[in-house]
C-alpha cells in the first residue's frame with residue numbers, strides 16, 4: 001500500500017499553485033475590465049462632449065452671423081464722410097444745428113470730414129434732423145440755449161440759433177430778442193476767447209418792407225421798430241451791429257449772410273411759412289391760405305443752395321454782409337397755383353386778411369455773392385418744390401402710422417375690487 005501522506009501533499013501543493021494562478025488571472029481580468037470600462041466611459045464622455053459642443057455651435061452660429069450683420073450695420077449706418085488730415089479738419093460749432101437749415105449744414109460739414117458740434121435748445125429744432133449722426137466720432141449734440149454762455153474749443157462758429165418763421169418768432173418776442181442779442185453776444189465772446197471765425201445767419205428781414213428793389217447789401221432797410229416783426233428784424237439788425245463792433249474792437253473775424261426765403265425738406269410741419277403751409281394744405285385737400293390779395297412777392301431758394309453759399313462765405317475773405325437767395329421772383333398767388341399744380345391737388349385758394357407789416361416785395365440782388373464767392377443758386381424752383389412735396393408726403397404718412405390711439409381695456413375684477421390695467 002502506498003501511504004496517503006506524500007500524494008496528498010503533492011495534490012495540495014498543485015491546487016495551491018492553481019489557486020494562485022487562478023487568482024492572479026482573476027485579478028488581471030478585473031483590472032482589465034476596470035480599465036476597459038474607464039476607457040469606454042472616457043470615449044463616451046468625449047463623444048458626449050463633442051455632441052454638446054456641436055449643439056452649442058449650431059445654436060451660436062446664427063447668432064454670430066447676426067452680430068456680424070449688426071456690426072456691419074453700425075459701421076455703415078452713417079452717410080459717407082471724407083477723410084481730412086489734421087491740418088484741414090476744422091472743429092465747427094453750429095448753433096441751431098438741429099433746425100431746418102442747421103441740420104442740412106451739419107450734413108454738408110460732416111460729409112466734408114470736419115468735426116461738428118451742434119448746439120440747440122430744440123424750440124424749433126428736432127433731434128430727428130441730426131439723429132443719423134449720433135454716435136459718429138466727429139459729431140456731438142449739445143442741448144443748450146445760446147442765451148447762456150458756452151465754453152468749448154472751436155475754429156469756426158455758424159451762428160444760426162433763432163426761430164425764423166414769423167409765427168415762431170412772434171410766439172415769444174422777448175425770447176426772440178434775447179436769442180438774437182444775448183445769444184449773439186455770447187457767441188461773439190466765445191469767438192473772441194478761442195480765436196474762432198463767426199458767421200452770423202442774418203436775414204433779408206433787415207431790409208424790412210423795402211423801398212429798393214431788388215435789395216442789395218448797401219440798402220439800409222425800412223423796418224418798423226415797434227411792429228410785430230421787430231423782435232426778429234431788429235434783433236438781427238443789432239446782431240449784425242454786434243458782429244462789426246467785435247470785429248473793429250476785438251479783431252474777431254466775422255461773416256454775415258443775409259438769407260432770403262428758403263425752403264426744403266426738414267421744415268417743420270407747423271412751421272407756418274408759406275411753402276410748407278401751401279404744400280401741406282394741397283396734400284390734405286384743404287384750402288391754400290393766401291394772406292391779403294396774394295400780390296406780394298417773394299423769391300425762394302432751395303436749402304442746398306443756401307448751405308453751399310454759407311460754406312463759401314465762411315471760407316472766403318469777405319467780412320461785409322452778403323445776400324444769399326434765389327432771385328427768381330413770383331407773387332404769392334403764383335406760388336399757390338404752382339404748388340397746387342405740382343401736388344395735383346383740387347384744393348381751393350382762400351384769401352385771408354393781410355399780415356401786419358408784411359413786406360410787399362422781396363428779391364435778392366446777388367451780384368456780390370456771384371462776384372466775390374463765385375456762388376449762385378443752381379436748383380430750379382420746380383425741382384426743389386417737388387423734393388419738398390415728396391418730403392411732406394412722407395411726413396404725413398409717418399404721422400399717420402405713428403399715431404397712438406389708446407384703446408380702453410375692459411376692467412378686470414380681483415377680490416371684489418375693480419382693477420384697471
Ligand SMILES: O=C(O)[C@H]1O[C@H](OP(=O)(O)OP(=O)(O)OC[C@H]2O[C@@H](n3ccc(=O)[nH]c3=O)[C@H](O)[C@@H]2O)[C@H](O)[C@@H](O)[C@@H]1O
Nearest residue numbers: 164203205259260261262273274277289290291296355358
Ligand atoms: O422763409 C424764409 O426763409 C424767411 O421767412 C420769413 O419771411 P416771410 O417772407 O414773411 O416768410 P413767409 O411766412 O413764408 O411768408 C411769405 C409770404 O407768404 C404769405 N403767406 C404765408 C403763409 C400763408 O399760409 N399764406 C401766405 O399768404 C405771407 O403773408 C408773406 O407775404 C422770415 O421772417 C425770414 O427771416 C426768413 O428768412
